[in-house]
Amino acid sequence: MSSGDNERRQRLSVLCKRLRGNESLRSFTKKRSHELKGISHASWSSWESERAGLSTDSLDRLASFIGCSHQSLFAYLDGSITIDELLQPTSTSDIKVNKDSLSALSPDAAAVWMKSLSLKDKLLVASQGFQLFQDQLDELVEQKAKELIEEEAQLLIDLLSGDDYPCKAEITRVADKFNLKTEDLIKLCSRIYSKSKEY
Known part of the structure; x- marks a missing residue:
C-alpha cells in the first residue's frame, strides 16, 4: 500500500471518529441506518481502524451523509483541505437547494453534522x-x-x-x-x- 493510501485512510479514520463523536459505534450506525444509506457497522469500524478505504459506492453514501460534494470529500482525503473546512457550514449564497436532499434530511443527521462543528460554527448555526x-x-x-x-x-x-x-x-x-x-x-x-x- 502506498503512503498516499495510508494517509487517506488516516484522514478517513479521523473523519469517521469526528462524525461519530462520543456515541458507541454500534449505537451510531443503528440509529442512523437510514441516513447512512447502507453503510454497515463493519464498514464504519474498518474505516475508523484504517483497515479499509472507500469504494465508489461508499464514497457516494458518505458524501451524502456528511452533506458535502464528492470533490470536497476527495480534497479532504488528499489533504488539500482540513476536516474543519470539509465540515464547515456553506454560505447560503453558495447553496443550490436540492429539495429531495432536504426532504431526506432528518433531525438525527442534522445533529450529527452539528456535533462535528467547532464551537464557533455551532454558535453561528x-x-x-x-x-x-x-x-x-x-x-x-x-x-x-x-x-x-x-x-x-x-x-x-x-x-x-x-x-x-x-x-x-x-x-x-x-x-x-x-x-x-x-x-x-x-x-x-x-x-x-x-x-x-x-x-
Whole structure:
C-alpha cells in the first residue's frame, strides 16, 4: 500500500471518529441506518481502524451523509483541505437547494453534522436557526393579527350596516369583543340607524 493510501485512510479514520463523536459505534450506525444509506457497522469500524478505504459506492453514501460534494470529500482525503473546512457550514449564497436532499434530511443527521462543528460554527448555526424561527414566528403573529383585525372589523361593519336594528345580545357581543361599554355602542347604533331611517 502506498503512503498516499495510508494517509487517506488516516484522514478517513479521523473523519469517521469526528462524525461519530462520543456515541458507541454500534449505537451510531443503528440509529442512523437510514441516513447512512447502507453503510454497515463493519464498514464504519474498518474505516475508523484504517483497515479499509472507500469504494465508489461508499464514497457516494458518505458524501451524502456528511452533506458535502464528492470533490470536497476527495480534497479532504488528499489533504488539500482540513476536516474543519470539509465540515464547515456553506454560505447560503453558495447553496443550490436540492429539495429531495432536504426532504431526506432528518433531525438525527442534522445533529450529527452539528456535533462535528467547532464551537464557533455551532454558535453561528444556532443563531441563524433562532433568527429563522423568530422570523417565521413574527410572520405568523403578523398574519394572525391581521386576520383577527379583519374579522373584528367585519363584526362591527355587520352590526352597523344591517337592514334592521341589531338586538341587544348582538350589540353586547360586539362590545365585549372590542372592549367597549355596551351602552356606548347602543348609542352609536341608535344614532346610525336613526339617520338611515331619515334617508
